Amino acid sequence: MKKIVMLAAAALFSTAAFAQGDKTTVRDDATGAKTTVEERDNGTVKVEARSGRTKAGQKAYNTKQDVKSAGRKTGNVVEKGAKKTGKAVKKGAKAVKNKAEDIVD
Known part of the structure; x- marks a missing residue:
């Protein structure tokens, strides 16, 4: 009896989903x-x-978009600065290494 009820319920749900x-x-x-x-x-x-949206909802949405845009711009600037700093440090370390080799020779 339980199995029949379960099969009937499954058939009804699948039919209802199919009717969409x-x-x-x-x-x-x-x-x-x-x-x-x-x-x-x-x-x-x-x-x-x-x-x-209501006017207040639209303002909140616009603020969210502005913050998102500002965050993206700030992130890009920070990334660019970090890359430039890394490159300068690498260049400076190479120059120090070259000087050290000159002194040792």
């Missing part, structure tokens, strides 16, 4: 609004709409 049809999503990048239309094989249509 095409999904179309339209997004307005300016406001962030999103509308999703889902057409199922059995003829039903599900429409889901989400409004865009």
Whole structure:
């Protein structure tokens, strides 16, 4: 009896998942609004709409993007400086090595 119930439940879930049809999503990048239309094989249509960001939400999003951009720029500058410093140290060490060899010879 348990096995029959489990098989029936599995069949129902797989049928329900199979009944899901095409999904179309339209997004307005300016406001962030999103509308999703889902057409199922059995003829039903599900429409889901989400409004865009509020003014405060948009400001928070813009701040996040600005911080991300500034962090990336700062990281690039630090990396460039570290590479230049490393190159200078390497060059200086090579010069010291050359002088030391001259003195020993």
